[in-house]
Amino acid sequence: MSAFFANAVVQLVLYATFFYMILLWIAAAYWAFRDMRDRTENPLLPFLATGLIILFLPFLFPLGIVVYRVVRPPERLGDVYERNLAEEALLAEVEAIKTCRMCDRRVDAEWIICPWCRQRLKRVCPNCERLVGLDWSLCAWCGKDFERPAVERVPQAAANPAPVSAPAVSSAGSVVPRPAGGIVPGESVVGR
Numbered sequence: 001m002s003a004f005f006a007n008a009v010v011q012l013v014l015y016a017t018f019f020y021m022i023l024l025w026i027a028a029a030y031w032a033f034r035d036m037r038d039r040t041e042n043p044l045l046p047f048l049a050t051g052l053i054i055l056f057l058p059f060l061f062p063l064g065i066v067v068y069r070v071v072r073p074p075e076r077l078g079d080v081y082e083r084n085l086a087e088e089a090l091l092a093e094v095e096a097i098k099t100c101r102m103c104d105r106r107v108d109a110e111w112i113i114c115p116w117c118r119q120r121l122k123r124v125c126p127n128c129e130r131l132v133g134l135d136w137s138l139c140a141w142c143g144k145d146f147e148r149p150a151v152e153r154v155p156q157a158a159a160n161p162a163p164v165s166a167p168a169v170s171s172a173g174s175v176v177p178r179p180a181g182g183i184v185p186g187e188s189v190v191g192r
Contacts, residue, residue, distance in 0.1 A: 025058040
């Protein structure tokens with residue numbers, strides 16, 4: 001038996017097998033490190049997974065790989081993020097579907113009244129005639145404030161009354177009030 005192990009070819013095969021097992025052991029430890037890094041945000045767990053493989057020595061590391069595969073998280077972080085994005089997209093799509101508050105039927109975004117239950121959905125801005133929400137306090141397109149009453153426009157003549165001219169003085173020295181037209185009888189227009 002010692003002659004068998006003393007053979008140069010057998011010695012070469014044994015050394016090659018030993019180095020191959022060490023190479024697989026180191027590769028398995030590196031794989032466990034990378035795999036755990038993709039599966040958790042905890043910075044220590046990848047090093048613990050690598051330590052688990054290294055502790056099982058070069059010839060028992062397949063047992064360490066089996067233990068690691070049992071205790072590792074089932075999903076990669078990328079898969080979890082992708083699933084969360086898909087769920088958020090579905091929720092956004094469901095929320096984008098407009099429904100009537102009274103009957104829960106689908107309604108179009110341009111409808112003012114629900115055709116099934118006659119619930120008011122939107123209103124028309126009296127200023128720009130665009131659709132606005134019922135709960136809006138002002139129009140987003142023209143800026144009309146729905147909560148303040150409209151101010152009546154006063155005619156220009158009433159807004160700026162004619163200036164009152166000074167009273168006229170007669171030749172006798174008495175004060176004569178000016179009439180509405182502003183011309184006193186007997187006064188020349190040129191003298192003003």
